[in-house]
Amino acid sequence: MENNWEPKILAFLCNWCSYAGADLAGTSRIQYPPNIRVIRVPCSGRINPLFILKALQSGIDGVLVSGCHPGDCHYLSGNYIGRRKSATLKRFLEYIGIEEGRVQFSWVSAAEGGKFSQLVYEVTEEIKRLGPAKRFVKNRV
Amino acid sequence: MDERLKKIQEKIREKSKELLSKKRVDLIIGFSNWTLPLRTTPVFIRTPEGTESLIWNSFCENNLATYIHKFNRFRVGIVVKGCDARSLTALSLEKRFNPDGIFLIGVPCQRMVDRRKVARAVKGEIIRVEERGEELLVEGEEFKTVLEKRDFLYPSCQVCIHRTPSQAHFLADDPVEEFPLVETHPEVDVFEKKPPEERWRYFESETSRCIRCYACRQVCPMCYCTECFVECLRPKWIEGGLNPQDLQFYHIVRAYHQTGRCSGCGACERACPMDIPLTYLTQKLNQDVKELFGFEVGLDSKTPPPLSTYEVEDKGDFIK
Amino acid sequence: MMLRLDKRDFKKFLEDLMEEFDLYAPASLVEGVSVFKKIDNPEEVNLTPTLTQKPAKETFFPQSEPMFNYKTEGHKSQMKSLDEIKRERILLGARPCDIEAISIIEKVFLSEPYTDVYFLEKRKKTTLIGLGCNQPLSTCFCTSAGGGPFLRMGSDIFLIDLGGAYSVELLTEKGRLFGKNRFLKEALPEDKRQIKELEKRAFEKIGVSIPVDGIEKRLDLMTESSFWDRVHEKCVGCRICTYLCPTCHCFDIVDEGDHARGQRVRNWDSCLSSLYSLETSGHNPRPTTRERVRQRLMHKFNYFPKIFNRVACVGCGRCIQYCPVHFDIRQAIIWTSSKRPSELKT
Numbered sequence: 165m166e167n168n169w170e171p172k173i174l175a176f177l178c179n180w181c182s183y184a185g186a187d188l189a190g191t192s193r194i195q196y197p198p199n200i201r202v203i204r205v206p207c208s209g210r211i212n213p214l215f216i217l218k219a220l221q222s223g224i225d226g227v228l229v230s231g232c233h234p235g236d237c238h239y240l241s242g243n244y245i246g247r248r249k250s251a252t253l254k255r256f257l258e259y260i261g262i263e264e265g266r267v268q269f270s271w272v273s274a275a276e277g278g279k280f281s282q283l284v285y286e287v288t289e290e291i292k293r294l295g296p297a298k299r300f301v302k303n304r305v
Numbered sequence: 306m307d308e309r310l311k312k313i314q315e316k317i318r319e320k321s322k323e324l325l326s327k328k329r330v331d332l333i334i335g336f337s338n339w340t341l342p343l344r345t346t347p348v349f350i351r352t353p354e355g356t357e358s359l360i361w362n363s364f365c366e367n368n369l370a371t372y373i374h375k376f377n378r379f380r381v382g383i384v385v386k387g388c389d390a391r392s393l394t395a396l397s398l399e400k401r402f403n404p405d406g407i408f409l410i411g412v413p414c415q416r417m418v419d420r421r422k423v424a425r426a427v428k429g430e431i432i433r434v435e436e437r438g439e440e441l442l443v444e445g446e447e448f449k450t451v452l453e454k455r456d457f458l459y460p461s462c463q464v465c466i467h468r469t470p471s472q473a474h475f476l477a478d479d480p481v482e483e484f485p486l487v488e489t490h491p492e493v494d495v496f497e498k499k500p501p502e503e504r505w506r507y508f509e510s511e512t513s514r515c516i517r518c519y520a521c522r523q524v525c526p527m528c529y530c531t532e533c534f535v536e537c538l539r540p541k542w543i544e545g546g547l548n549p550q551d552l553q554f555y556h557i558v559r560a561y562h563q564t565g566r567c568s569g570c571g572a573c574e575r576a577c578p579m580d581i582p583l584t585y586l587t588q589k590l591n592q593d594v595k596e597l598f599g600f601e602v603g604l605d606s607k608t609p610p611p612l613s614t615y616e617v618e619d620k621g622d623f624i625k
Numbered sequence: 626m627m628l629r630l631d632k633r634d635f636k637k638f639l640e641d642l643m644e645e646f647d648l649y650a651p652a653s654l655v656e657g658v659s660v661f662k663k664i665d666n667p668e669e670v671n672l673t674p675t676l677t678q679k680p681a682k683e684t685f686f687p688q689s690e691p692m693f694n695y696k697t698e699g700h701k702s703q704m705k706s707l708d709e710i711k712r713e714r715i716l717l718g719a720r721p722c723d724i725e726a727i728s729i730i731e732k733v734f735l736s737e738p739y740t741d742v743y744f745l746e747k748r749k750k751t752t753l754i755g756l757g758c759n760q761p762l763s764t765c766f767c768t769s770a771g772g773g774p775f776l777r778m779g780s781d782i783f784l785i786d787l788g789g790a791y792s793v794e795l796l797t798e799k800g801r802l803f804g805k806n807r808f809l810k811e812a813l814p815e816d817k818r819q820i821k822e823l824e825k826r827a828f829e830k831i832g833v834s835i836p837v838d839g840i841e842k843r844l845d846l847m848t849e850s851s852f853w854d855r856v857h858e859k860c861v862g863c864r865i866c867t868y869l870c871p872t873c874h875c876f877d878i879v880d881e882g883d884h885a886r887g888q889r890v891r892n893w894d895s896c897l898s899s900l901y902s903l904e905t906s907g908h909n910p911r912p913t914t915r916e917r918v919r920q921r922l923m924h925k926f927n928y929f930p931k932i933f934n935r936v937a938c939v940g941c942g943r944c945i946q947y948c949p950v951h952f953d954i955r956q957a958i959i960w961t962s963s964k965r966p967s968e969l970k971t
Contacts, residue, residue: 429760519863546689
């Protein structure tokens with residue numbers, strides 16, 4: 165295995181809490197690993213499981229989905245719906261053999277810049293230990 | 306047992322005749338014998354005389370609920386097993402038909418015979434099959450053998466705990482005694498205990514045979530989207546060929562789209578010409594939905610589908 | 626020219642062939658499921674099942690075939706079509722129905738002046754070794770569809786399973802090139818008699834005649850018949866019959882990739898899919914299975930014969946075996962010849 169391999173992690177952050185939290189980490193100059201690529205979504209409930217699957221198929225080593233804490237969703241219940249989808253999808257992917265830890269979920273509020281940075285450290289470490297994504301990766305033409 | 310089957314058959318014919326004569330329905334959808342042994346075929350009867358061709362046996366393996374989409378302009382009487390009735394309840398929750406427009410002729414199911422398993426157990430083509438109680442008399446040109454029916458049931462039927470269609474308007478026989486309620490699905494249990502690497506290899510190798518015929522999707526009553534995700538061009542989720550990862554993507558998503566909707570009828574697996582196991586995927590989703598949300602599809606027509614709703618107390622311990 | 630190949634030499638014979646040729650033959654994927662594929666190991670070859678799931682047409686008309694690749698670097702773009710086939714090929718173990726079906730598809734793909742180069746390239750470099758049917762299935766009706774269990778036409782070499790050996794008939798110039806193979810011995814005097822016995826038994830087994838004769842004219846009168854209102858009902862609109870059919874040949878061409886690189890691919894398509902005739906406007910001239918089942922039967926038994934003087938069906942029976950709702954094309958054909966086709970037995 166290449167020692168220089170750095171995982172590529174896709175982070176879906178909900179606009180109102182998690183994305184703001186990530187932004188706070190930035191403005192507070194809190195460091196976190198550069199492995200994540202952020203996609204801003206209006207709400208964690210907007211996440212279509214196909215996004216996560218498409219990411220994994222494209223060779224992304226890990227996916228992080230982060231939303232508002234329960235009760236704090238800007239759209240009131242989007243994160244609750246997202247929670248149900250996340251729970252069933254996570255279990256299903258692990259069941260068919262995708263390594264546990266490739267797809268992760270979190271609640272990060274707009275004030276939790278510190279938590280966000282810590283989260284990214286944690287997730288990057290876990291994915292580094294899992295190694296590059298090999299299962300379900302489609303070869304490009 | 307075949308006395309029971311004959312009795313059920315008579316009741317189905319009687320009731321269908323009555324429904325058509327009284328013009329309570331325009332159309333009866335049931336099963337009939339056709340040209341091959343070990344198989345029946347869906348039939349669409351419009352006259353009281355035509356009901357004579359309706360039959361009932363252990364080869365009525367199709368889920369006739371899938372035809373409700375095609376015939377939802379008509380008032381339809383459908384012959385349903387336990388699983389089929391639950392599919393219809395799930396469809397009525399999703400408002401796919403007018404509930405006054407259907408009449409369920411329910412049959413407490415004696416479980417269906419896996420025709421491919423029977424074919425593998427003999428040497429040569431099967432010409433004739435007769436059900437005799439708990440036995441199957443199977444004949445070919447050069448063989449004649451008796452098999453124990455219970456050794457040749459479909460996997461989805463072996464673990465079914467909802468064989469009586471309790472939501473049916475009419476039951477063609479007394480309800481059957483169900484297996485005791487189990488927390489987990491045996492097939493899923495066994496699979497889950499394997500290491501992840503082995504589970505992935507299994508999924509990979511089984512789906513590699515897929516020929517994208519979409520029979521699994523078409524026979525499933527819950528797959529009724531006018532534009533399926535495989536046909537969507539913007540975004541284009543998967544290509545149209547036989548790339549292995551695209552085949553995996555298709556099966557993951559088709560199964561996942563059944564979360565909280567699948568009745569476990571096994572029609573997908575039975576339709577597949579390449580013998581790809583599929584119910585082990587949907588049964589896992591059914592099991593999780595039961596564990597996480599206390600929901601089992603098709604048991605009542607009031608509880609909303611689990612992914613369309615939420616509880617504040619839903620478990621979220623996997624969330625950092 | 627008739628020769629004989631002892632079954633004990635069969636694997637070695639295949640190894641001989643594989644030295645010079647790419648071998649395509651039936652192989653089991655799992656028990657009960659077999660397809661034609663490129664053989665890497667002679668152990669894979671399985672000639673026992675009467676029919677494979679996927680038909681032999683795949684060897685010339687793959688389910689998914691790249692037509693060309695393209696790459697753009699800056700302002701420069703390159704297109705690269707697929708490489709010429711370097712090694713000659715052998716298709717071994719195709720039943721007479723599958724072989725006959727290839728000649729039906731050839732009428733479309735090789736008709737002048739527009740020949741399909743992808744099909745042609747494979748076809749002209751392939752020797753066809755057919756295999757006679759000692760055990761036709763109850764769903765076989767090749768004799769009604771212009772074929773037969775021991776039809777040799779179309780094969781370069783014809784094999785017949787004699788039990789302990791194969792009879793090997795070298796029928797064409799291409800076939801006779803194999804006459805020098807060290808495992809092909811002279812036929813025994815009783816081989817001819819045994820073959821006649823096998824042929825007789827196979828023909829008797831197929832028995833029932835399906836009224837394919839004259840179906841073109843019958844269907845001419847039935848385009849708007851209420852027959853179609855009933856015949857389609859159980860069809861769920863999957864693609865099994867078309868994909869497993871040895872003569873079906875519709876395809877869709879798609880581009881995969883992005884501005885930087887990609888390829889153009891030809892994939893099988895099916896007229897039974899609702900998308901097949903869906904127009905960009907949203908209008909679909911074949912909106913339900915009624916129109917699509919009619920289309921399939923008319924294409925096979927009316928439109929195709931009008932152009933090519935042959936029905937586009939070889940009576941292999943795969944569609945009957947594998948249809949998930951047990952649609953039986955033989956019944957549909959029989960109904961077209963009943964006196965009042967609009968009244969179907971329901």
